[in-house]
Amino acid sequence: MNQEQTTLVEINNLRFSRGNRVIYEDISLKIPRGKVTAIMGPSGIGKTTLLKLIGGQLYPDKGEVLFDGQNIHKLSRNALFEARKRMSMLFQSGALFTDMNVFDNVAFALREHSDLPEEIIRRIVLMKLEAVGLRGAAQLMPGELSGGMQRRAALARAIALEPEMVMYDEPFTGQDPISMGVLVKLIKDLSDALSLTSVVVSHDVAEVLSIADYVYVIAEQKIIAHGTPAELRQTDNPQLRQFIDGEPDGPVPFHFPAAEYKKELLCEHS
Amino acid sequence: MVTKKIELLVGVFLLAGVVAFLALVYKVANVDVSTNSDTYTLTAEFTNIGGLKVRSPVKVGGVVVGRVSAINLDAKKLAPVVTLTMDKKYADFPETSSVAVLTSGLLGEQYIGLTPGFMDDGIEILQDGDRIADTHSAMVLEDLIGQFLYSSKDK
């Protein structure tokens, strides 16, 4: 029973493939309520896919995703939409609506899902923008913002409906050190202040380890390690060490799988 | 999200569409909505109207004085009856006037040519609903050729 209350999302024996390519083979993990959970792994292993599976945008081949005890992929359309109102996602590109200004972007979900009067919406939006430090940019179009500011505006939009869970898809990628620092601080502050459940998908080791309460590391279609940041730093798993320390070659090979080098150079091209 | 300018332009767009539509309906298809207050009706019976159509013009010496408003077949005589809607401005045609189905040019549209008759004592002006007695039917090329062949065979 205790387990039920502290776990918001539970993934059991999940298998997912795209065409013939298997992305995940038998993944199980738990995301506790009110904590920052990080999912790390090298690029191209489908970390974003995992978030889309949790959000019910993709369907697994096998296994289940439980959100607050409900199997996301068995919900009716309306129930799924209700569940999605309780979560939100910060996309890698920000995904701000390019034809609206920042204010309307943040107000969008409020206008869609509530019948609040415009005056109250205005105040909520300004509060959210203040939280990410962009109140002054309310009337700008997304194209006029820098990448980091776009992500912050998207973050304000993501928390506009006060969701229980926010999923961050690669929030640090392509950011300069200052924006990165701002985002790290924002994610940490927001999750503490609003007691949000945060799921951070990233490959930026240092930043993730600094804010996460619990970390899962995914590689080769499986979870290869999990634990608190302190535990992971102490690991002696060579694959994990390579990832955390950023070594170019190791258990995760530098070379894409290929025929033997000498053989391919010497043999006649068939 | 939607500015005043966009709303205005969309309004102009919709209005332009409606205006263009009305222009087509009234100017091009000439759907007649005017009341019949300034027109009067005549009928004429022909043996053959050729390619005459509803809305073909009625002309006097080339001047359009009315239009064909209906073409029916008389149920008893089995002859075509043409209803002409005439302009009130040209109301003084004597009952001796004659009408003929004519063609403008060799390949042109067919129209009704009205030839005003003589005026004399005891001859009345055509009134609304009157029938013109003196009619000349359309020349049908096939009939003419047929007559020509027939008469040449006789000789």
Place this chain on the structure above:
Amino acid sequence: MSIVDSIAALGARAIGIVLGLGRAGIMLWGALLHLPRFKKGTPLLIKQIYVVGVQSMVIVIVSGLFIGMVLALQGYTILVGFGTEQSLGPLVALSLLRELGPVVTALLFAGRAGSALTAELGLMKSTEQLSSLEMMAVDPLRQVIAPRFWAGLISMPLLSVMFVAVGIYGGYLVGVAWKGIDDGAFWSILQAAVEWRQDIVNCLIKSVVFAWVVTWIALYRGYHLVPNPEGISRATTQTVVQSSLAVLALDFLLTAIMFG
């Protein structure tokens, strides 16, 4: 072996086409199923009418004027040989109403608005705006597809009517103002030839059908494209090619039904 392969390729193609049609049908069904929401839906619709309608207006009107003028000029040189240059009115008006108006407008619409719709949706998809809508529990079909579809369906008949009206005016300019056909004869012969039901209503029916097809293809291509620059450019081209072909083929079909 190669025969088996090519039969298999044919089969794969057929399956692909049926799958595509099915997906396109589901998309349209999903978009139109929602009851219109007047308070929230109207601003979206107005915006899209602006994008697909108002922004296509100039090209449609200018093309209509020139096509009407060219038609009149060519028609005049032929008709004057028979001494029937007064039939120029019906020639211009009927060709515009029955064929050129709806068809050329649809082709212009496919090139101007259809490709823009596909590219815009492609951009929204590749920047994850559509995903983001879904995650915000807003159905992109209702929010994005439906207003664009209705805007296309409303705009195109209006554009066609404008095209025809301007085209006839262009014919009038050449015939009457330049070549000296009698003003009254031009209009009266034209009016005698054009029928409300046969010509104007059929013109509208054609343009509504074309609007449906072009907008549908454009939206489908945009909604289901591969979200990268290559995918967007491919899908945009496909939109123009496929909707043009569909318009021309459907035009033959409709003409056969209406006038055949």
